[in-house]
Amino acid sequence: MIDCSGVTVALGNQVILSGVDLTVARGEWVCVVGPNGAGKSTLLRFIAGVVHGGGVLQFDGRPAAALRRRQRARTVALVPQTPTIPDGISVTDYVLLGRAPHIRAMGVEGARDLRAVHEALAQLDLLGMVDRVVATLSGGERQRVLLARALAQEAPVLLLDEPTTALDVGHQQQVLELIEMLRKQRDLAVISTMHDLTLAGQYADRVALLDAGRIVAEGTAADVLTEANVSRYYKARVTVIDQGGRPVVLPMRSDHQQAAGLMSPKGTPAT
Amino acid sequence: MADAGRSHPWPVTSGSQAEVGGLELLRPARLRPRWLVAGALTVAVAAVAGLIIGPVFISPGAVLGHLSGFHPDLTMTELAIVDQIRLPRVVLGLLVGGTLAISGAGYQGVFRNPLADPYLLGAAAGAGLAVTLVFAGTVGGGSTVGAAPLAAFLGSLGAVGLTYALGVSGGSRPSTGSLILAGVAVGSFLTAIQTFIQQRHQDSIRQVYSWILGRLSTAGWHDVLLLLPYAAVSWVVLLTQRRVLDVLAVGDDEAATLGIDVRRTRLVVIVAASLGTAAAVSVSGLIGFVGIIVPHAVRLIAGRSNRVVLPLSILFGGAFLCAADLLARIIATPDEIPIGVVTAFFGAPFFVLVLRHSRKGAS
Numbered sequence: 001m002i003d004c005s006g007v008t009v010a011l012g013n014q015v016i017l018s019g020v021d022l023t024v025a026r027g028e029w030v031c032v033v034g035p036n037g038a039g040k041s042t043l044l045r046f047i048a049g050v051v052h053g054g055g056v057l058q059f060d061g062r063p064a065a066a067l068r069r070r071q072r073a074r075t076v077a078l079v080p081q082t083p084t085i086p087d088g089i090s091v092t093d094y095v096l097l098g099r100a101p102h103i104r105a106m107g108v109e110g111a112r113d114l115r116a117v118h119e120a121l122a123q124l125d126l127l128g129m130v131d132r133v134v135a136t137l138s139g140g141e142r143q144r145v146l147l148a149r150a151l152a153q154e155a156p157v158l159l160l161d162e163p164t165t166a167l168d169v170g171h172q173q174q175v176l177e178l179i180e181m182l183r184k185q186r187d188l189a190v191i192s193t194m195h196d197l198t199l200a201g202q203y204a205d206r207v208a209l210l211d212a213g214r215i216v217a218e219g220t221a222a223d224v225l226t227e228a229n230v231s232r233y234y235k236a237r238v239t240v241i242d243q244g245g246r247p248v249v250l251p252m253r254s255d256h257q258q259a260a261g262l263m264s265p266k267g268t269p270a271t
Numbered sequence: 272m273a274d275a276g277r278s279h280p281w282p283v284t285s286g287s288q289a290e291v292g293g294l295e296l297l298r299p300a301r302l303r304p305r306w307l308v309a310g311a312l313t314v315a316v317a318a319v320a321g322l323i324i325g326p327v328f329i330s331p332g333a334v335l336g337h338l339s340g341f342h343p344d345l346t347m348t349e350l351a352i353v354d355q356i357r358l359p360r361v362v363l364g365l366l367v368g369g370t371l372a373i374s375g376a377g378y379q380g381v382f383r384n385p386l387a388d389p390y391l392l393g394a395a396a397g398a399g400l401a402v403t404l405v406f407a408g409t410v411g412g413g414s415t416v417g418a419a420p421l422a423a424f425l426g427s428l429g430a431v432g433l434t435y436a437l438g439v440s441g442g443s444r445p446s447t448g449s450l451i452l453a454g455v456a457v458g459s460f461l462t463a464i465q466t467f468i469q470q471r472h473q474d475s476i477r478q479v480y481s482w483i484l485g486r487l488s489t490a491g492w493h494d495v496l497l498l499l500p501y502a503a504v505s506w507v508v509l510l511t512q513r514r515v516l517d518v519l520a521v522g523d524d525e526a527a528t529l530g531i532d533v534r535r536t537r538l539v540v541i542v543a544a545s546l547g548t549a550a551a552v553s554v555s556g557l558i559g560f561v562g563i564i565v566p567h568a569v570r571l572i573a574g575r576s577n578r579v580v581l582p583l584s585i586l587f588g589g590a591f592l593c594a595a596d597l598l599a600r601i602i603a604t605p606d607e608i609p610i611g612v613v614t615a616f617f618g619a620p621f622f623v624l625v626l627r628h629s630r631k632g633a634s
Contacts, residue, residue, distance in 0.1 A: 089520070090298075
């Protein structure tokens with residue numbers, strides 16, 4: 001569904017992505033992980049057409065450059081990390097924004113658009129709060145509303161930038177379960193960026209590790225989320241526990257490691 | 272009710288379990304007929320008041336009878352007053368007020384800034400400078416006063432054009448911020464030149480000042496016909512953008528992922544609003560406050576969607592300016608006070624009232 005090859009993006013003089021290759025099939029969920037500033041968000045924004053760069057990007061074999069703006073918005077839906085919520089907008093009106101690429105430029109929504117909004121709201125259990133003001137919702141409810149907007153776009157590609165940031169562990173799980181359900185029901189190609197490596201390992205079909213604008217490791221979660229990789233690219237001390245092929249990444253405090261003999265006796269980190 | 276959530280794979284919290292209704296559950300922001308009726312009634316009341324009140328009082332029944340085409344129950348003098356003096360002035364007020372209000376609403380939408388007004392990009396400074404040049408006699412030679420409207424129109428558009436050119440040349444991705452800053456720079460620069468010229472031509476200060484404070488002219492139907500085509504184009508174009516402006520509220524990048532051509536939309540709205548503003552300024556001078564207060568009042572009362580704000584701004588903006596003009600005419604009879612003074616003097620307290628009322632309603 002998504003086919004990136006040799007993607008290079010520079011903002012100003014700074015190269016953010018260089019030579020990124022990534023392929024995602026329909027119904028597949030790929031998590032892009034990597035340290036801050038690695039270029040994860042830029043990769044999503046490139047695929048969504050917000051930033052431009054070199055290389056080839058194709059959707060189902062069609063070059064993205066050949067798609068018109070509205071066609072592209074009907075192909076790719078992006079849930080940004082920190083979306084702008086217009087003042088006082090209701091849940092219905094916000095989710096209806098997702099229909100923008102389906103409504104002709106000077107027209108207004110029709111019954112088909114309302115049906116798509118209704119379906120998205122129903123699927124995310126939001127029909128009880130259609131008239132609520134989005135800004136007054138809790139973090140978990142809000143994330144569901146954002147997903148509903150993306151769903152209303154009816155795009156086969158769903159991009160999620162840090163969908164679980166700022167949510168408690170229960171709501172993180174709830175949101176990821178929802179994405180999992182939607183992916184299966186609608187056969188979506190999903191790319192999400194994730195900071196929580198354990199959650200990435202739990203949900204992703206594949207994990208791509210991005211560092212300094214390059215994909216440095218790609219494969220199953222067990223292949224990519226190793227102690228060596230996390231230590232090398234995140235400069236983090238972690239223990240990785242294998243839970244039936246799904247790695248659990250535990251950050252370790254330095255004096256714990258000292259106690260475990262992982263650091264030099266003088267207390268200076270081994271790295 | 273109890274099993275409404277059974278199809279969901281996660282525990283559904285109470286309160287979100289409303290019965291799954293049909294499409295009628297969804298009530299997207301729309302212009303409700305009752306608001307349209309309220310707007311039209313307000314326009315009608317302001318217009319009729321403007322027709323019957325003045326040095327000569329004319330009975331409302333006779334005016335309404337005349338307007339609806341029945342046999343006029345008016346004397347020849349009254350007929351002349353209504354047809355040649357008051358009616359064109361009322362219509363001009365409706366056009367100027369509606370145009371300034373919808374232009375302000377358009378600017379606020381496209382800049383996502385509640386303080387944006389139709390003069391944000393230098394329209395006022397450009398018109399002010401051009402008119403000062405005319406009154407100071409430094410351009411146009413002898414009989415110059417008649418050249419003021421054209422000068423104001425061109426000066427206004429020129430300044431906005433300059434601002435836009437400067438604002439988008441700043442970087443590869445022009446932002447609303449760079450446009451607003453360019454507007455500040457252009458406005459200050461042109462105002463500096465205007466002040467300099469005014470100092471050198473003290474004899475014209477009074478004329479310039481009176482023009483800057485704004486007034487609805489008494490030139491009969493001439494100004495109405497001058498403004499009408501620009502106002503019509505500006506209204507129609509802005510109204511076509513009302514839904515897209517709502518999408519733009521999520522920011523440039525997100526709007527782009529929703530298939531909106533952000534740059535083109537912004538250009539279309541700015542051109543349409545500036546054209547209308549320039550034409551309004553050319554016939555009425557610089558009338559402040561309408562472009563900010565009316566869209567805000569509409570937003571507070573009827574809702575924030577541009578689908579509601581843009582059309583209602585035309586109606587309430589027109590009615591507001593019509594009423595302000597009536598006050599400007601009768602407060603200090605036989606003199607007229609500048610309409611800009613009235614819009615601010617009565618507009619500001621009214622706005623505070625609306626603000627307080629809506630806060631109470633919200634809490």
